[in-house]
Amino acid sequence: MEGVAKSNQADTGNYFQAPIGTHDVLPPQSQIWARVVSVFAERANRFNYGLTITPIFEHAEVFERIGDASDVVRKEMYEFRDRGDRRLALRPEGTAPVVRAFVQHHPTPPWKVWYVAPNFRYERPQKGRYRQHWQIGAEALGVSDPDLDVEVVSLAAGFFLALGLGKTRLLINSMGEPDDRIKYTEDLRKYFLSSGANLGEEFLTRVKENPLRILDAKKSEWQTMIEGAPQLSDYLGDSAKEYFSKVQSGLKALDIAFTVDPRLVRGFDYYTATTFEFVSDDLDAAQNALGGGGRYDNLAQEMGGDPAPGIGFGIGMERVVLALEAQGLAEEIIKDSASLDVFVVDGTDDEVAALVVNDLREAGISVDRSYGGRSVKAQWKLADRSGATYGVMTGESENKNNSVAVKNLKTGEQVEVRREHLVSQIQNSKETKR
């Protein structure tokens, strides 16, 4: 967007809605997000990865290190100058800030961290692709060891499994060492120029700028030619080959299914050696990647730090949620997490109901009530709709006995319970339900 906006949005009254490509996540949908994050956090903890929180914006230079050939940097960054005339950018991806933090703080390797954070990319939104999207991810820095590659992949794979997304497929590849890749890129360019010279301007531009990107293009006219292209695997040096085969045997040992995809090149220039991607067949092919990552052994150095290898991945929150919905798991999660134990109906004019609510809540029982002085009938209606297991009502006659009415909203059965026994009674029934 250059210069002044073409039209005055105030005319249309559309200022007060979420900006294009962003959205609000509200209850009960947000329960799914909470579940996804907690499942990941729990697994990250088991793998001894610690939560890391980096700024939502960084100096633009941090992200420029992820590659000049990538569209994310070239045309999708939310870049701006602050009042001190610093060039800043909203985070477009999760790895660069973590590497920057590693370079800045010199933690003892291996430095194993996880994060959940929003990313920003200025692009046309569509299903599963937004201007603000959340990624949940993990990075392990300072050590180059195939076992660590396997650990990182296994963290992600186990996460999908724990969520019930067992059908997620894992694709892996090796980008080799920088020299291998340079040689390969040259040959690839030569091949494309000789065999695809008549495929148009767009094709030629890409051959020039980043021939690797042609490999995963979706254009059907290009497919035959792509299939005949030289394969990166034939260019790997001995050490890269050995590393990659160790990663593969490590995955096999852990029973993690994968497919080697020689055309998996991924979006950022910083990848070296292992790259991987998790795809879901439940999502449309246009954005079926749930997550992906790889090794970036030169990135720390490019940020001015001492050479330090690293590997990590990012998983798209919105896409995981889409996959859960496609699998029919989303509703289940929402149902599971909406568990109100008690709804209190206030049948008197005093403070008793408020006290009952408070006693139950302090005892760890989830409780709601109505406000605004509604009729008892209306309150029972709300109790029903709240999904609570029990309705508890205060009333004149119960007050005389220091008791409340407790009604099982599923069975309709109702008993009078003395207030000093209420908490233990509800707690016991919760226990037996399990």
Added chain:
RNA sequence: GUGGCCGUAGCUCAGUCGGUUAGAGCGCCGGGUUGUGAUCCCGGAGGUCGGGGGUUCGAAACCCCUCGGUCACCCCA
């Protein structure tokens, strides 16, 4: 950035070839006697027909612009 489709109540949608006060289901609020939900019955609130301009005696419907959504490409999570 390019192209296709779409925009009527909180939600899902109907609205015939342009023709009076724009409808339904669900949801929401209230009532069906004095303190009891789910079913049933009755009533009610809620709409600048995304916004602006135009054509017309007359526009939710037709045209243009714009905002937004959606899908595809590019690219990516």
